[in-house]
Amino acid sequence: xxxxxxxxxxxxxxxxxxxxxxxxxxxxxxxxxxxxxxxxxxxxxxxxxxxxxxxxxxxxxxxxxxxxxxxxxxxxxxxxxxxxxxxxxxxxxxxxxxxxxxxxxxxxxxxxxxxxxxxxxxxxxxxxxxxxxxxxxxxxxx
Numbered sequence: 281x282x283x284x285x286x287x288x289x290x291x292x293x294x295x296x297x298x299x300x301x302x303x304x305x306x307x308x309x310x311x312x313x314x315x316x317x318x319x320x321x322x323x324x325x326x327x328x329x330x331x332x333x334x335x336x337x338x339x340x341x342x343x344x345x346x347x348x349x350x351x352x353x354x355x356x357x358x359x360x361x362x363x364x365x366x367x368x369x370x371x372x373x374x375x376x377x378x379x380x381x382x383x384x385x386x387x388x389x390x391x392x393x394x395x396x397x398x399x400x401x402x403x404x405x406x407x408x409x410x411x412x413x414x415x416x417x418x419x420x421x422x
């Protein structure tokens with residue numbers, strides 16, 4: 281199962297923690313951080329711990345969600361790394377586990393999470409608007 285790390289602003293974790301995560305889930309890493317301006321920055325597609333660390337180190341003091349993937353569906357590539365944008369620059373997510381009720385037949389190279397984002401979350405966002413995640417019924421469905 282994938283590993284997701286939530287790191288609050290001001291907290292730092294040693295490189296060894298991330299290295300352990302990467303060694304146990306080596307199929308790509310990514311992160312999203314909140315800048316001082318409130319803007320979100322998403323970077324992903326790191327396939328070595330050093331590449332990940334070189335990109336993440338400068339953001340250590342910021343609030344972050346870091347994802348280390350172990351492939352269950354789809355290819356091991358940049359596009360299947362987490363996090364995923366639902367609405368670029370505004371809403372992103374990472375997932376841990378397998379989504380059994382997501383149809384991946386249209387493109388077997390893409391992960392279940394990618395399909396969930398493209399076919400469900402982005403659709404809901406497009407139909408219901410930016411605050412769709414505030415709806416308790418949508419939360420229950422997700």
